[in-house]
Amino acid sequence: MRDGGYSPTCGVAEVATMxxxxxxxxxxxxxxxxxxxxxxxxxxxxxxxDEALSERVSPLQLPLAWELxxxxxxxxxxxxxxxxxxxxxxxxxxxxxxxxxKARNGRSQLPLLxxxxxxxxxxxxxxxxxxxxxxxxxxxxGPLLRKAFVFGLVLQHELQHQETMLQTLQLxxxxxxxxxxxxxxxxxxxxxxxxxxDGGSFVLGATDEPWAYDNELVAHEVELDxxxxxxxxxxxxxxxxxxxxxxxxxxxxxSSEGWQWRERERAVAPLxxxxxxxxxxxxxxxxxxxxxxxxxxxxxxxxEAEAYAxxxxxxxxxxxxxxxxxxxHERRGxxxxxxxxxxxxxxxxxxxxxxxxxxAGSYVGGESRVGCRQLTGDVWEWTSSHFxxxxxxxxxxxxEFSEVFFGDRYRVLRGGSWATDSVVARSSFRSWDFxxxxxxxxxxxxxxxx
Numbered sequence: 335m336r337d338g339g340y341s342p343t344c345g346v347a348e349v350a351t352m353x354x355x356x357x358x359x360x361x362x363x364x365x366x367x368x369x370x371x372x373x374x375x376x377x378x379x380x381x382x383x384d385e386a387l388s389e390r391v392s393p394l395q396l397p398l399a400w401e402l403x404x405x406x407x408x409x410x411x412x413x414x415x416x417x418x419x420x421x422x423x424x425x426x427x428x429x430x431x432x433x434x435x436k437a438r439n440g441r442s443q444l445p446l447l448x449x450x451x452x453x454x455x456x457x458x459x460x461x462x463x464x465x466x467x468x469x470x471x472x473x474x475x476g477p478l479l480r481k482a483f484v485f486g487l488v489l490q491h492e493l494q495h496q497e498t499m500l501q502t503l504q505l506x507x508x509x510x511x512x513x514x515x516x517x518x519x520x521x522x523x524x525x526x527x528x529x530x531x532d533g534g535s536f537v538l539g540a541t542d543e544p545w546a547y548d549n550e551l552v553a554h555e556v557e558l559d560x561x562x563x564x565x566x567x568x569x570x571x572x573x574x575x576x577x578x579x580x581x582x583x584x585x586x587x588x589s590s591e592g593w594q595w596r597e598r599e600r601a602v603a604p605l606x607x608x609x610x611x612x613x614x615x616x617x618x619x620x621x622x623x624x625x626x627x628x629x630x631x632x633x634x635x636x637x638e639a640e641a642y643a644x645x646x647x648x649x650x651x652x653x654x655x656x657x658x659x660x661x662x663h664e665r666r667g668x669x670x671x672x673x674x675x676x677x678x679x680x681x682x683x684x685x686x687x688x689x690x691x692x693x694a695g696s697y698v699g700g701e702s703r704v705g706c707r708q709l710t711g712d713v714w715e716w717t718s719s720h721f722x723x724x725x726x727x728x729x730x731x732x733x734e735f736s737e738v739f740f741g742d743r744y745r746v747l748r749g750g751s752w753a754t755d756s757v758v759a760r761s762s763f764r765s766w767d768f769x770x771x772x773x774x775x776x777x778x779x780x781x782x783x784x
Contacts (some may be wrong), residue, residue, distance in 0.1 A: 356528035358754070359392030362407050366486045367757075372460060372494045377498050378686075381512050387449035394773055395502040400444070401451040403430055405492045406456035409463060409566075409784075412488055417478060418466045427455045466489055476730065483542030486757075489547065493755040498751045500686060501617060501773050507606070510620035516694035519680040525565050529659070529705045530784055533560040536662040538654050539724055540762035542682065543670070547699045549736035550762045552726045556654050561782030563651055563659050566694035566707045566714060567630035567779045568642065574614060577603055587645045592637035595770050605633040605772040613614075618682050619689060626692040630777045633712045635744045636769035639778040651781035653719040653746045653764070660702055660709040660738065660749070661761035671762050672702035672709045674757065677756040682711035686753045691777070705780075710759050714747040721766040739766060753776035 344621050368673075379387060387398040390681060392738045394701040396404070405422065415422040425429050429451040478484040540546035578674075582602050585593050595601075597687035603609070606617045607625060614625040636650075643649050651659070660672045681700035683692045691712040702709055709715075719745040729737045744766040750759030753775050767774060 340745055342517075348594075359482070361470060361472070362480060364472075365464060366469060367489050367611070368460070368463070369776045371489055371755075372456075375402070375492060375496055376501075380498060382503070383448040384646070385720075386509065387452075388508070389448060391502060392446060392773065394771070395498070395505060396444070397447065397693070398450040398502055400433075401495050401499050401502070402449075402456050403433070403447060403452040405495050406459045407434065407451070408491050410459050411490050412478075413463050413485055414466070416463050417484055420466075423459060423462065424455070426596070427458070428450065429524065431763060439751075441559045443494075464528040483544060484731075484767065486545035487645070490758055492499045493758055497751070497753040497754070501775070502548050504606070505773055507617045507620060513619050513621075514687060515690065518683065518688070518690040518692040520696070520698050522695040523698055525705070527706075528562045528564050528780075528782075530562050531558075531560065531655070531659050531704050533558055533784065534675065536658050537642045537668055538657055540760070541668045543760060543762060545757075547736065547759075548728065548730045549721075549723065549764050551725055551728070553762075554725050556658075558654060558658055561651070561655055561781055562784055563704075563706060563781045564779035565705065565734055567691070567713055568626050568639075569627060569694045570629055570631045571627035572646075573604065573631040573634070573642060574575075576645055579645070581641060581645055587641040589640060591769075592641055595635065595637050599637070599770075601635075604631055604638070607633075610783065621629050626690070626693075630691040630694055630708065630713045632691060632751070632775050632777045633772050634716075634777060635772045636716045636767075639776075640718075643778070643780045646780055648780035648782045650716055650718040650778060653717040653748055655781055656709075656715065656748045657761060659704050663703050668762075669701070669703070672706065672761060675701045677759075682708070682756075682759070683752045684750060684754055684756045684759055688752055691752055708771070709749050710761065711750055711754065711776055712752055713749075714751050714754075714765060715745045715749045716776060716778040717748055719746045720744065722766070743768065745769050746775075 353758045379402065390397045410423055414423060420516050424434065431447060431449045433445040472482055535557045538551035538556040541553045543550065582589060582596060588596060605612070608615050608617070610630050615622050639650060641725060661669050661726070662671055669675060671681065672679055677684065682697055692708070693706055698707060700710060701707055720742045721740055723737070723740050729735065747765040747767060750763070
């Protein structure tokens with residue numbers, strides 16, 4: 335497998351510093367960022383046969399060929415059509431056009447899309463974008479070009495779909511996929527189980543983030559009471575103890591909705607865990623291996639996280655508490671990451687350089703100002719919060735981006751996972767999903783009142 339999409343001529347730190355900027359000010363920077371993302375996308379798909387790329391392995395996920403086509407279609411809509419005013423390119427790609435048309439018309443079964451056709455469409459769109467980019471005035475009028483926002487929108491979309499592709503690849507449990515297991519930087523170090531965070535006001539939401547999504551805005555002051563929060567995410571070892579203490583068979587730790595879900599799914603452990611004669615094993619990208627007890631638990635639903643927290647005598651943090659622990663500096667204000675303004679490649683497990691979480695307590699360089707570890711990377715962290723807009727929310731660039739999802743159906747996740755790119759993993763970034771979802775690379779840490 336190619337090296338995760340990074341140029342072999344650049345070190346990780348060099349690439350990360352060069353391309354993680356929250357704004358791009360030159361055509362060369364935009365080209366480099368788009369190329370870096372596409373090389374990484376191609377690298378993820380290269381080990382998979384064209385036939386397998388067209389298969390749907392789960393009703394929760396699109397076939398990988400469809401994911402690639404959607405990346406290209408998003409790029410065509412926002413760059414070629416909206417920004418440059420070009421005629422639709424999709425019309426000249428008959429198979430892709432027919433598949434999209436059938437899907438839009440509500441066909442019950444997703445139309446077949448060959449990998450060859452999706453690849454040709456994506457290649458064509460990118461070539462046209464790069465050609466048009468040569469003649470782009472980045473200081474042009476309109477909010478889409480301000481700080482290259484529209485290019486950041488397209489870039490982040492592709493990077494987020496890489497993580498979705500990795501979810502699909504993980505769901506192919508009978509097909510072995512080549513992984514990389516880069517060692518974490520620095521030694522694992524011990525510390526207190528939990529950290530006390532003082533009460534007071536802080537700023538919730540994105541500040542000085544030209545590529546922030548509309549749901550991260552508007553930054554506003556929030557008052558919090560003091561609280562305790564786990565220093566690291568909950569580990570596989572701790573979660574196995576919950577299982578052995580009848581965590582899945584005792585209803586008292588579960589909400590009524592959670593217990594209904596557990597019975598419906600017949601859940602007895604995190605997704606991909608299986609019990610063997612030698613203990614717990616997991617299936618990771620088609621290979622069976624012992625569950626590494628020192629790693630943060632992943633592939634757990636919000637319901638499982640909530641039940642564990644109750645069993646432990648704690649609760650899940652609110653997203654405001656999470657962001658306060660992750661990004662607030664009493665004197666300097668808001669940080670982009672828990673450790674500061676830049677990711678140099680050594681502070682967090684990001685960018686699918688390691689195809690699993692790093693052991694709890696890793697990445698001393700990524701410690702937050704209050705003393706928490708691994709708030710960014712490793713696993714998305716469930717919070718107790720529903721996905722609602724911030725005060726003075728304004729939908730941009732269109733209501734369908736965030737506004738249609740607001741409500742109590744979704745729970746907010748924070749922090750990013752090992753599969754998340756650093757461009758996306760800013761501390762203000764809000765992900766959301768249904769509370770029953772487990773195919774995502776999600777874990778959690780607990781909190782309690784202070």
